[in-house]
Amino acid sequence: MNNTKVYTMSFASVYPHYIQKATKKGRTKEEVDTIIFWLTGYDESSFQDHIANKTDFENFFAQAPQLNPNASKITGVIxxxxxxxxxxxxxQKIRYLDKLIDELAKGKTMDxxxxK
Incomplete structure (x- = not known):
């Protein structure tokens, strides 16, 4: 798997696609944000700073306050x-986020x- 391209992509460029995938299936931007905050430990303010600064995926996850300890419970194929x-x-962290957004779009409950 050649990962270098995705590592250098700005998170801000992919974020609208996460929102679009969710809203197309009747979910909300707020639910997407909740998932991102849960996984990374970011709050609204620090998250918006990364969006504004167009932080790449590598630094977005490197600077995350704390990966949720339950992230290891994320399993399946993406x-x-x-x-x-x-x-x-x-x-793996990038795919965790992809998997969570995919579950949201498929109608799973937030819990x-x-x-939880």
Whole structure:
């Protein structure tokens, strides 16, 4: 898996696609934000700073306050890969987020998505 391209992409350029995927299925931007905050530990203010600064994925996750301890409970296939088997820690975090947004779009409840 060639990861260098996705690492250098700005999170702000992909964020609208997460929102679009969710809203197309009747979910909300607020739910997308809740998922991102849950996974990364960001709050609204620090998150908006990263969006405004067009932080790339590598730095977005490197600067995250704390990856949620329950992130390891995220399992399944996304983009043809089992998220729990991805060896590269950064790619695994990116795919965790992809998987959570995918679950949101598929109609899962927020409690299940947030592994409560």
């Amino acid at each position: 983009c043809g890969y089992r998220v729990e088997a991805i060896e590269d820690p950064l790619m 299940k998505i947030l592994r």
